Amino acid sequence: QSVLTQPPSVSGTPGQRVTISCSGRSSNIGSNYVYWYQQLPGTAPKLLIYGNSQRPSGVPDRFSGSKSGTSASLAISGLRSEDEGDYHCATWDDNLSGVVFGGGTKLTVL
Amino acid sequence: QITLKESGPTLVKPTQTLTLTCTFSGFSLSAGGVGVGWIRQPPGKALEWLALIYWDDDKAYSPSLQSRLTITKDTSENQVVLTMTNMDPADTATYYCAHPHAQYSAYFDYWGQGTLVTVSS
Numbered sequence: 001q002s003v004l005t006q007p008p009s010v011s012g013t014p015g016q017r018v019t020i021s022c023s024g025r026s027s028n029i030g031s032n033y034v035y036w037y038q039q040l041p042g043t044a045p046k047l048l049i050y051g052n053s054q055r056p057s058g059v060p061d062r063f064s065g066s067k068s069g070t071s072a073s074l075a076i077s078g079l080r081s082e083d084e085g086d087y088h089c090a091t092w093d094d095n096l097s098g099v100v101f102g103g104g105t106k107l108t109v110l
Numbered sequence: 111q112i113t114l115k116e117s118g119p120t121l122v123k124p125t126q127t128l129t130l131t132c133t134f135s136g137f138s139l140s141a142g143g144v145g146v147g148w149i150r151q152p153p154g155k156a157l158e159w160l161a162l163i164y165w166d167d168d169k170a171y172s173p174s175l176q177s178r179l180t181i182t183k184d185t186s187e188n189q190v191v192l193t194m195t196n197m198d199p200a201d202t203a204t205y206y207c208a209h210p211h212a213q214y215s216a217y218f219d220y221w222g223q224g225t226l227v228t229v230s231s
Contacts, residue, residue, distance in 0.1 A: 002156050035216045037157075044206055044221040045149075045157065056219070088157050090216035098170050099147070099159035099216045 003028065004089055004102035011108040017077040020105045022089030024070050028100055032092040034072040036065055040085040048087070049074060081109045112136035114146070114207050114222035121228050122197050128227060132190040132207030139165050139185045145210045146190040147218060148181065150203040163190055164213055199229045
């Protein structure tokens, strides 16, 4: 059971917009930055969003992140087949004094 | 250019101790604020954070695994070693090392390719 809660799966058709939620508590999302990682099939996770909503260099602006209270969201617009993979949220937990991850969300592009 | 690479056994027996090495380049663990973390992922399952070590030898461990984990650094060799005792088939996973961009955060900007460790007799 992961500390952060994500939907197990989401799906969409090419060109659509999808969102992935990440729910936590005051000790984690509520008081720390949220990060999102993209994991394409058979590869290591890759940083997608940092500081709740910032994109590293090279990440398309189709990807956007937001945070409100103890929840965060990742939005992907203009869905493409190459976006298929797993998406993980993560943050620091002050009570646990460590990193916590969500359970991961599998994105399927229909 | 920061790179990290994990190495260690691909197969361990139950009750044995696992020793994994992360060899990195592009940064130094003698520089202020720098660290290395370990994260694992059982097949088809979620990422799980294991441990962090920083330039000043400050360490952090997953509370649920703390009694079984030890993380150390060799600054001169640019390596970080993670040991996990009393391995169990449930510890079968791909183990990643990663570079944290900031202390006490989940901000991992560079990851190794991962190494799959299978626990089986």
